[in-house]
Structures are given as structure tokens and as C-alpha cells.
Amino acid sequence: MNETQSTVLSILQDLTGEDVSSNMDTNLFDEGILDSMGSVQLLLELQNQLGIEVPVSEFERSEWDTPAKIVAKVESMQ
Amino acid sequence: MMSFDPYGNPTYFILLFVALLPLMIGLLYGRRSHIYESVISFVFLMLTFGGIKWHTGIALIIYLIYQITLVWLYSRYRQRPDTPNKGWIFVVSVILAIIPLAVVKITPAVHHGASSIIGFLGISYLTFKVVQTIMETRDGTIKEFHPILFGQFLLFFPTISSGPIDRYRRFIKDYDSVPTRTKYLELVEKGVRYIFLGFFYKFILAYIFGTVMLPTVEHAALQAHGLSWALLGVMYTYSMDLFFDFAGYSLFAVGVSYLMGIETPMNFNQPFKSKNIKDFWNRWHMTLSFWFRDFIYMRLVFFMMKHKVFKSRITTANVCYVINMLIMGFWHGETWYYIAYGLFHGLAMVVNDAWLRYKKKHQAQIPHNKFTEGFAIFLTFNVVCLSFLLFSGFLDTMFFAARP
Amino acid sequence: MRVSKRLFKIFGPILVAAILLLAVLLSPFSFGLNHVSKTTEETAAVSLSPNVLKGRLVKRQALSDNYVPFFGSSEWSRFDPMHPSVLAAKYHRNYRPFLLGARGTQSLTQYFAMQSVKKQLTNKKAVFVISPQWFVPKGTRTDAFGYYYSPLQTTDWLQTEKNTAMDRYAAKRLLQMPSGSSDKVLAGALARVAAGFKPTSAQRAYINYKARVLGSEDEFFSKFGIAGKNLKTVKHQETFLPTTYNYNALDELGGKIGKEQTTSNDLEISNKFWRTQLRRNYKRLKDSQTHLNYTKSPEFADFQLVLNQFAKNNTNVMFIIPPINQRWANYTGLSMEMIKQFDTKIRYQLESQGFTNICDLSQNGDEDYFMTDTIHLGWRGWLAVDQKVDPFLSKKQTTPTYKINTQFYTKKWQQLDPNDLNEFK
Numbered sequence: 001m002n003e004t005q006s007t008v009l010s011i012l013q014d015l016t017g018e019d020v021s022s023n024m025d026t027n028l029f030d031e032g033i034l035d036s037m038g039s040v041q042l043l044l045e046l047q048n049q050l051g052i053e054v055p056v057s058e059f060e061r062s063e064w065d066t067p068a069k070i071v072a073k074v075e076s077m078q
Numbered sequence: 079m080m081s082f083d084p085y086g087n088p089t090y091f092i093l094l095f096v097a098l099l100p101l102m103i104g105l106l107y108g109r110r111s112h113i114y115e116s117v118i119s120f121v122f123l124m125l126t127f128g129g130i131k132w133h134t135g136i137a138l139i140i141y142l143i144y145q146i147t148l149v150w151l152y153s154r155y156r157q158r159p160d161t162p163n164k165g166w167i168f169v170v171s172v173i174l175a176i177i178p179l180a181v182v183k184i185t186p187a188v189h190h191g192a193s194s195i196i197g198f199l200g201i202s203y204l205t206f207k208v209v210q211t212i213m214e215t216r217d218g219t220i221k222e223f224h225p226i227l228f229g230q231f232l233l234f235f236p237t238i239s240s241g242p243i244d245r246y247r248r249f250i251k252d253y254d255s256v257p258t259r260t261k262y263l264e265l266v267e268k269g270v271r272y273i274f275l276g277f278f279y280k281f282i283l284a285y286i287f288g289t290v291m292l293p294t295v296e297h298a299a300l301q302a303h304g305l306s307w308a309l310l311g312v313m314y315t316y317s318m319d320l321f322f323d324f325a326g327y328s329l330f331a332v333g334v335s336y337l338m339g340i341e342t343p344m345n346f347n348q349p350f351k352s353k354n355i356k357d358f359w360n361r362w363h364m365t366l367s368f369w370f371r372d373f374i375y376m377r378l379v380f381f382m383m384k385h386k387v388f389k390s391r392i393t394t395a396n397v398c399y400v401i402n403m404l405i406m407g408f409w410h411g412e413t414w415y416y417i418a419y420g421l422f423h424g425l426a427m428v429v430n431d432a433w434l435r436y437k438k439k440h441q442a443q444i445p446h447n448k449f450t451e452g453f454a455i456f457l458t459f460n461v462v463c464l465s466f467l468l469f470s471g472f473l474d475t476m477f478f479a480a481r482p
Numbered sequence: 483m484r485v486s487k488r489l490f491k492i493f494g495p496i497l498v499a500a501i502l503l504l505a506v507l508l509s510p511f512s513f514g515l516n517h518v519s520k521t522t523e524e525t526a527a528v529s530l531s532p533n534v535l536k537g538r539l540v541k542r543q544a545l546s547d548n549y550v551p552f553f554g555s556s557e558w559s560r561f562d563p564m565h566p567s568v569l570a571a572k573y574h575r576n577y578r579p580f581l582l583g584a585r586g587t588q589s590l591t592q593y594f595a596m597q598s599v600k601k602q603l604t605n606k607k608a609v610f611v612i613s614p615q616w617f618v619p620k621g622t623r624t625d626a627f628g629y630y631y632s633p634l635q636t637t638d639w640l641q642t643e644k645n646t647a648m649d650r651y652a653a654k655r656l657l658q659m660p661s662g663s664s665d666k667v668l669a670g671a672l673a674r675v676a677a678g679f680k681p682t683s684a685q686r687a688y689i690n691y692k693a694r695v696l697g698s699e700d701e702f703f704s705k706f707g708i709a710g711k712n713l714k715t716v717k718h719q720e721t722f723l724p725t726t727y728n729y730n731a732l733d734e735l736g737g738k739i740g741k742e743q744t745t746s747n748d749l750e751i752s753n754k755f756w757r758t759q760l761r762r763n764y765k766r767l768k769d770s771q772t773h774l775n776y777t778k779s780p781e782f783a784d785f786q787l788v789l790n791q792f793a794k795n796n797t798n799v800m801f802i803i804p805p806i807n808q809r810w811a812n813y814t815g816l817s818m819e820m821i822k823q824f825d826t827k828i829r830y831q832l833e834s835q836g837f838t839n840i841c842d843l844s845q846n847g848d849e850d851y852f853m854t855d856t857i858h859l860g861w862r863g864w865l866a867v868d869q870k871v872d873p874f875l876s877k878k879q880t881t882p883t884y885k886i887n888t889q890f891y892t893k894k895w896q897q898l899d900p901n902d903l904n905e906f907k
Contacts, residue, residue, distance in 0.1 A: 037398075040380045043380065044380070044384065056372065056376050057372075058217065058219055263488050263489075263492075267491075267492050270492050
């Protein structure tokens with residue numbers, strides 16, 4: 001597990017109170033783990049902890065709906 | 079000169095099919111002619127905004143020039159070499175974009191129901207498209223601005239009168255490419271199915287609920303004048319009529335878009351199966367609620383969290399829900415019942431979130447089975463129908479309208 | 483090729499459906515769908531549903547059987563035990579009324595309703611209730627006419643018009659109605675007829691095509707949506723009647739029921755009408771009708787259309803002129819002198835052209851329990867109608883001879899003061 005991955009997962013755990021590392025492909029929105037509020041917090045935390053700026057327009061739900069996709073997105077932006 | 083309401087009668091559909099046929103053959107053979115598309119768009123816009131409604135056509139043209147100029151100016155500003163991004167310029171641009179719609183919506187409220195001369199069918203949907211483009215330009219996700227493409231996006235005739243509300247980047251991607259033959263055949267198959275499902279929804283079910291049943295129950299409820307079984311009948315009948323009429327229309331718009339090789343997003347996804355209000359807004363008038371989510375709610379939350387307006391994230395979420403839904407209420411029109419409808423849904427979201435948190439905390443004690451799910455659907459359905467009764471304005475007619 | 487197969491899978495069913503639909507709508511065959519059962523006739527005869535009035539098939543079938551058209555308006559909905567439909571059913575008369583008309587139907591609507599059953603009217607009998615209230619200065623209300631307007635009857639009429647004075651006047655009137663001029667091609671044809679020309683051949687082709695489609699639609703759908711509520715009411719009302727017919731006994735019964743059902747007010751108005759329509763506005767209505775005038779109206783010419791059509795088909799008609807509840811008229815200040823003048827004028831229009839079967843009740847408004855409410859016949863009033871209508875329909879009548887005078891279409895007649903009747907002669 002690289003550093004980005006662990007940071008993302010710990011942010012998600014802080015936000016949702018759930019450990020999602022065991023299931024990287026679970027759909028966070030369908031399962032009710034993440035909602036609009038949570039997505040905004042995620043974007044803010046990514047900015048604070050990893051220094052990457054994601055404008056809200058860039059947040060296309062279908063591209064951010066599983067832990068694996070989020071990690072990939074973040075890595076592509078670093 | 080003929081004049082039609084979009085998707086209003088068989089003649090419109092026959093004309094539509096005749097006009098689309100060459101375009102469809104073209105797409106099947108991998109060709110897309112923007113010139114032909116523009117010509118038929120123009121013809122169908124003339125049918126909608128011409129004839130006795132010509133003055134609304136003029137209003138549309140002026141509106142279009144105004145908005146394209148506005149977005150073009152803002153885009154020019156953002157593309158200057160030093161990439162300036164002043165907040166106030168952004169805010170002023172959004173306000174300028176909303177002003178025509180605001181005038182149209184406020185005029186009836188202050189002028190006893192008279193409609194504004196700058197209004198035309200679909201102005202609110204065009205305003206959504208303009209505002210989102212300005213916002214994405216600010217975020218830098220839209221980098222280049224093509225006035226012609228932007229005009230095509232605004233004037234895309236299948237969706238001009240009542241949505242679904244597409245996104246500029248998504249639309250342009252489809253508009254500037256040709257689907258493969260296999261892909262296009264799939265689109266045609268779906269499109270035809272949607273159009274025919276739309277016939278069933280709009281011309282059969284909505285007719286039964288809206289034209290056959292609604293007047294009868296409304297009459298009975300007016301006679302009773304107060305809480306009555308008939309009023310309950312109005313609530314359910316109106317809700318069904320609203321859904322089948324609008325969903326039917328949306329199916330036409332999406333189906334026709336598909337035939338043109340444009341995958342306009344769907345507007346409804348079995349909304350009466352929703353398990354809670356949040357779920358409902360992910361299934362009902364989806365392009366509108368997603369628009370509000372992406373361009374109002376999330377931005378509001380982002381702003382408030384970043385500037386730490388409230389300490390608690392729960393307060394932030396709740397305040398934003400209510401503001402978001404109130405804006406939607408105001409968008410529907412400046413009458414007490416639309417605003418009350420917005421407030422109702424804002425508060426419903428707050429309650430819904432509180433319940434979800436409570437449920438999460440007490441997961442062990444709260445049962446979850448087929449029965450509780452069924453109950454959740456039943457409860458959500460009734461809350462939604464109650465909100466539609468408010469939305470319908472029937473209560474206004476019953477309690478406040480001058481009696482004959 | 484796979485693509486063509488796929489395309490056929492998508493569009494084949496639509497194509498087949500479209501071809502079938504066109505074939506069915508345009509074909510002269512009715513595929514056995516035009517069967518109208520006796521029950522449907524019985525239900526339709528008293529349903530007062532607009533679709534029955536606007537339709538064609540059900541009326542044609544019923545009138546070819548032993549049903550007699552009873553033209554009129556809102557009085558037909560007053561189903562008490564002495565209502566013509568109840569009496570005819572209870573005492574097994576050799577005729578049954580087919581009620582045509584409801585609230586808001588006036589001469590012009592009735593004229594077009596007659597167009598679809600001309601054959602069924604020819605050399606037959608009919609009953610026609612003339613409401614004085616139709617003859618207001620503005621004539622037929624355009625919205626009410628629109629509500630009962632039937633494009634099918636318009637095409638039926640256009641297919642048979644011969645550009646007589648009647649046809650020209652009817653075309654002119656139809657063009658004045660928003661509903662009548664809603665179809666632009668038909669409106670063009672009407673304009674030509676009104677101006678004294680034949681429709682163009684293109685218009686004629688369109689009329690024939692339209693007539694075919696509308697006719698097929700009527701055959702397929704007119705049997706549906708006929709309300710059965712009134713038939714139930716009729717059957718229920720029959721139970722109040724004695725087994726054998728006896729005028730004196732029935733007259734007494736009518737008075738008794740009337741008395742029982744008018745206890746809430748001093749005007750002998752039925753409790754139901756009083757409660758739902760009148761009580762709330764009662765105070766406001768005092769002396770509210772002093773200015774009403776039924777003597778000058780375009781309705782007189784519209785009514786001439788009806789007479790002209792009856793004459794053309796040699797229909798023997800019993801006309802009924804109902805009274806107005808005298809107590810009500812006194813309260814609202816309605817002028818009885820004016821009613822008398824109206825009666826003189828309308829009787830002149832009828833009698834001078836050979837329509838001599840008239841049941842004129844206009845002076846009976848002060849009889850007890852004659853009216854069920856303000857202007858509608860009830861109990862003893864219905865029975866008085868039956869005294870004339872039953873023998874007229876049950877027994878053989880001498881053939882009438884009509885002499886139509888087209889002067890009755892003129893503005894002069896419409897606006898003629900009944901005191902100046904001599905001028906007109």
C-alpha cells in the first residue's frame with residue numbers, strides 16, 4: 001500500500017466512520033456511505049492533506065464512486 | 079403558419095419523424111451533418127415559437143444574444159494570460175445570467191398573474207444551462223468557449239421547452255462525434271422504446287389521471303371545502319398526473335435525442351420506489367436535482383466548510399439543504415405554495431438525515447427487513463404526494479381563491 | 483444483412499401497427515365493432531352524457547328501434563317518478579324516450595346533433611322542449627356550444643348540405659363559434675358555404691377523409707364512457723309508481739311527493755336544489771331578474787334551423803313550452819308580461835309554418851308542485867307533459883304539412899318586438 005492510498009483510505013475512514021480498505025470496489029454512494037456533504041469534505045481534506053485542488057465541477061460522481069476510483073483519481077492529479 | 083406545443087399531437091410526431099429520417103440514415107452511415115441538424119432545429123423552433131406565438135420567438139432570440147455575449151465575455155476574462163479569477167466578477171456574471179429569469183418569475187407575482195413580455199417557453203431550463211457554463215468556466219473545467227456550439231447546446235430543440243437539463247461538456251462530446259453503428263443502433267432501439275413508453279405515460283395514463291379523474295375529485299374536494307376523502311383523492315390523482323405527464327414528456331425528449339445520437343440524461347428513475355427523501359431526489363426530476371446538488375448545494379457546503387461558517391458539519395449540511403430547496407421553490411414561481419413546497423422538502427431532508435444518523439448509531443436495535451423497507455417506501459410515497467398537493471396550488475384555490 | 487434485420491426489429495412493429503390503424507380507420511368495414519346492445523341503448527337513452535349527444539352510432543341504432551328523440555336541455559336531468567323516461571318504462575309504452583340535450587344545449591347544438599340521425603328522423607316523431615331561457619340577447623353561449631361540439635356532425639352536415647338558406651345560415655353561425663372554426667380546412671369550407679359557394683374539390687376530399695376517420699372512431703369508441711348512473715335512478719323511481727296507470731292517482735301522488743320534498747323553503751323548490759344551489763345566494767337574488775328579456779335573440783333564427791330540419795325530414799314534432807315557477811318569478815321580479823310576449827312570438831314562428839302540436843304550459847307556473855325548482859318541470863308538471871306526449875306518440879297521427887318561411891332567419895325576426903308581429907306578417 002503506497003502513501004497516497006493509505007492517506008485516502010484514512011480520510012474516508014475519518015469521514016464515514018467505516019473502514020473501506022477491505023472492499024476497494026464498493027459503491028460508496030449506492031451503499032449510503034458517502035453523500036454530497038461527504039464528497040465536499042473529501043475534496044476539502046484532499047486539499048488540506050495532499051495539497052491537490054479539485055474544483056466541484058470536476059467532481060463527476062461516476063468517477064469517484066469507489067475507493068479504488070478515488071485513489072486512481074488522486075494519483076492522476078498528483 | 080402552424081404553431082405547436084412540443085410533443086403535443088400526432089402531427090408533431092409525424093413531422094418530427096420525417097425530419098429526423100435523413101439525419102438517422104446519415105448517422106447509420108457514420109455521418110453527422112451539423113448543417114442539416116441546424117436546419118431542422120430551426121424549423122422545429124419556428125413551430126414552437128412562431129405563428130401566433132412569434133413574440134416569444136423574438137424574446138428567445140434577444141435572450142440568446144444576451145446570454146451568449148455574457149458567457150463569451152466572462153470566458154474571455156478567464157482566459158486572459160494572467161488567468162484572473164475575481165470572485166465579484168463571477169458573482170456579477172451569475173446575477174446577470176439570472177436576471178431575465180427573475181424578471182419573468184416575479185412579474186406575475188407583482189402584476190396579478192400577467193406574464194412578462196420577455197418570457198418564452200423554456201427560459202428556466204436555458205438559464206440552468208447558462209449558469210452552469212459560467213460556473214464551470216470559473217472552475218476552469220471549460221477552457222474554450224465556442225459561441226456557435228454554445229448556441230447549439232442552448233437551442234437543442236428536443237429538450238428546449240422542459241429539459242432534461244444537459245451539461246455543456248457532455249453535450250459537446252456527443253455533438254462533435256458520430257457513434258459507431260452498433261452503438262447507434264442501440265441508441266435507436268432505446269430511443270424508440272422511450273418514445274413509445276412516453277406515449278403510454280403521457281397520452282394514456284396522464285390523460286386518465288389528469289383529464290378524466292382529476293376534475294371530478296377536485297370538484298368533490300371543493301364541495302367539501304376542507305379536509306375530506308376527496309382531498310386525499312386530489313393528492314394522489316394529481317401526483318400520478320404530474321409524474322406521468324412529466325415523465326412522458328421527458329421520455330420523448332430523451333428518445334428523440336437518442337435518435338439524433340445525443341445521449342441526453344434521463345430525468346426519472348422509478349421515483350415512487352424511493353426508500354427515503356434523499357433517494358427520492360436521486361430518482362425524481364434527476365437532471366434538475368443533480369443540477370441543484372452540483373451547482374448550489376455542494377458549492378454552498380464547500381464555501382461554508384472552507385470558511386468555517388458553522389462549527390458543526392451537521393448544521394452546515396442542514397442549513398444548506400434548506401437553502402438549496404428554498405431556491406428550488408423560488409425557481410418554480412413566486413407563490414406561497416411553491417416556496418412552502420421548497421421549505422417542506424428542505425426540512426424533510428433534515429429529518430431524513432437525522433434519522434439516518436440515528437439509525438447508524440443504533441444499528442443493532444433497529445430491525446431491517448422486507449417489511450421495514452416496504453414501510454419506508456410507503457411513508458416516502460405519502461410524504462412526497464403530500465408535498466405535491468402543496469405544489470399543485472389546489473389548496474390555494476380551495477382556501478384563498480375568490481368564490482364564484 | 484444484420485443491420486436491416488435489426489432495423490426491422492425496431493421499426494417493424496410500429497410500421498405494422500400504423501398500417502393496421504390506417505386500414506381500420508379508413509376502411510368502410512366496421513369489423514363487427516358497431517354492434518350496440520339493447521342495454522347500451524337503454525343506458526344511453528337516459529345517460530345525458532355529452533359523448534352520446536356528440537356521437538352517431540348509438541343514436542342511430544336506438545332511434546331505429548322504438549326510441550323517440552326527446553330534444554331539450556337541463557330539464558331532462560330531473561328524474562322523478564313522473565319523468566317521461568320513468569313513465570314510459572313503468573307502463574310499458576310502445577315508445578321509449580331517447581333524451582338528447584343537457585345543461586347548456588340550445589337550438590344550434592340540437593340542429594347539429596340532428597345531422598347524424600337525419601335518416602332516423604325522416605317520417606318519424608319527436609319531442610322538443612323549448613326553454614325560454616335560451617332566448618337571451620346574446621343567444622347560444624360559445625363555451626357551452628364548444629363543450630357539445632362534434633366535428634363528426636359537422637362533416638356529416640357538410641357532406642349533405644345543398645346551399646339552401648338553412649345551410650348558409652348554419653355555416654355562418656358555426657363560423658362564429660370558436661369550436662366550429664377550430665379546424666382550418668373545415669372553416670375554409672364553411673366560409674365558402676356561408677358565401678353561397680360549394681366547397682372546393684380539395685376541401686371536399688378532406689371532408690370525406692375526415693368523415694371516414696371520425697366515423698370509424700365513433701363506431702369504435704362511442705359505446706364506452708356512457709354513464710349508467712341515470713338508468714339506475716330511473717329504475718329506482720319506477721318503484722314509487724303504482725302498477726296500473728291512473729291519471730288522478732298519479733296526479734295526487736305527484737303532489738304528495740312534491741310536498742314531501744320541498745319542505746325547506748316557501749317557493750316549492752326541491753330541498754336538494756335549495757340546499758346546493760340556492761340557499762347561499764338566495765338573499766342576493768331578490769329582484770335580480772327584472773331586466774331579463776327573452777323576446778329578442780339570435781336564438782330565434784337558430785331555432786328556425788331546427789324547424790327547417792324537421793320540415794325537411796317530415797318529422798312530426800310535439801313542442802313543449804315549460805313554465806317558470808311563479809313563486810320564484812315573483813321573488814326575482816321576472817316579468818310575466820315578457821314571458822307572455824315570448825310565448826306569442828315563438829308560437830307564431832311555430833304555427834305559421836305548420837308546427838301545430840304544441841304543449842304550451844307557459845301559464846301553469848303557479849300550479850302546486852308543477853315545477854321541481856326554479857325553471858325545471860317536475861312531478862305534476864311532468865305528468866301534464868305526459869298527458870299530451872303519450873297519446874301523441876302512442877297513437878297514429880295525421881301527416882303534418884309544413885311551410886318553411888326563410889324570413890325567420892333574418893335579423894329583423896330575431897330582434898322583432900312581439901308587439902309588432904303584424905309588421906312581420
